[in-house]
Amino acid sequence: MTSTSTGSALSDADFERFTEYFYKRTGIHFTSAKRYFVDKRIDTCIRNSSYETFLTWFAALRMADKTDMLQQVINELTVNETYFLREDYQFDAMLSTVLPATLAARGGVSRIVGPVKILSLPCSTGEEPYSIALRLLEEWEQIDHVDVEIHGADIDSEVLAKAAHASYGERSLQRVPKSWVNKYFTAVGAGRYQVDEGIRSAVTLHKMNICDTAAMKAFRDFDVIFCRNVLIYFDELSSRRAAENLYGALRPGGYLFLGHSESMSRISPIFTPTRLPEGIVYQRPTGAK
Structure with a gap:
């Protein structure tokens, strides 16, 4: 996904914009080592939305009244691997x-x-x-x-x-x-x-x-x-x-x-x-x- 279409990786600038925003809202920091994971999950978020490009999707995400949209992104980007009696x-x-x-x-x-x-x-x-x-x-x-x-x-x-x-x-x-x-x-x-x-x-x-x-x-x-x-x-x-x-x-x-x-x-x-x-x-x- 680029700034104008989906289907390929984020540009470096888009990746930095998104990860800085996500960090400020959640405290979770994604480094460039997580590029593939982040690109894939954001691509999923955009495909499941009504937006066609990263820029339009990201602009909507940053709107104050889009807390439900932010929650969907958080749900996509957090890892939840667990089982009963782990590290018991x-x-x-x-x-x-x-x-x-x-x-x-x-x-x-x-x-x-x-x-x-x-x-x-x-x-x-x-x-x-x-x-x-x-x-x-x-x-x-x-x-x-x-x-x-x-x-x-x-x-x-x-x-x-x-x-x-x-x-x-x-x-x-x-x-x-x-x-x-x-x-x-x-x-x-x-x-x-x-x-x-x-x-x-x-x-x-x-x-x-x-x-x-x-x-x-x-x-x-x-x-x-x-x-x-x-x-x-x-x-x-x-x-x-x-x-x-x-x-x-x-x-x-x-x-x-x-x-x-x-x-x-x-x-x-x-x-x-x-x-x-x-x-x-x-x-x-x-x-x-």
């Missing part, structure tokens, strides 16, 4: 160390005020927050004595709709014990299973951009946040802004889990790294404002 050693750490420490810091089971709050961001199609719910139900002995809120958030409206429906194929469920599938899922078609309504209703979903500081202020007092494999898509400035927003969303003493290839020490010094038997987790310091 971190769920082990949550159950064995993080939640007991959280309860102790908040006065113990009998004195805790308010729910334990857990956030999955980005939650994609829902496998991560539902995995958290399953692990708590099956393996956390305090689940019958402590209120827990599980929240999921993502910038992509299409994956959030899928998360709300919570219907998954066998590939997504390949690591889930068969007994759990039988207990917590209902077969809804050939090779597809839906999370039971009781668990779906226990997970609250939000559309959220982690780099939107004003919007992220709605998230406060979380005890645990899973933010895995998203900061790698940000440049230094966006990563730092995201880190500050995550810091603000945590309760003092709260815990942040990143992806195995991510390190907060390379982004911001505001978190305290804590080494657990299962790996590194990052804490908002107690007493921090």
Whole structure:
């Protein structure tokens, strides 16, 4: 696709215009190494629109009243590869160390005020927050004595709709014990299973951009946040802004889990790294404002 037609690659100038705009709106930075991916996805967006050229499509995209159009582009350009119980050693750490420490810091089971709050961001199609719910139900002995809120958030409206429906194929469920599938899922078609309504209703979903500081202020007092494999898509400035927003969303003493290839020490010094038997987790310091 050129500035005057579709079907070939963006010009260098068009690529720079688009990626600068997308970065300002989302914090996601695409380098020239992602040219093929970006070109292909924008070509799809234009072909699915009423516009014939990149210039007319991009002009419409930048209009203030085209937020629905921007959301469609975000949905095309975000990657949502996930499955149940992914990197579950971190769920082990949550159950064995993080939640007991959280309860102790908040006065113990009998004195805790308010729910334990857990956030999955980005939650994609829902496998991560539902995995958290399953692990708590099956393996956390305090689940019958402590209120827990599980929240999921993502910038992509299409994956959030899928998360709300919570219907998954066998590939997504390949690591889930068969007994759990039988207990917590209902077969809804050939090779597809839906999370039971009781668990779906226990997970609250939000559309959220982690780099939107004003919007992220709605998230406060979380005890645990899973933010895995998203900061790698940000440049230094966006990563730092995201880190500050995550810091603000945590309760003092709260815990942040990143992806195995991510390190907060390379982004911001505001978190305290804590080494657990299962790996590194990052804490908002107690007493921090």
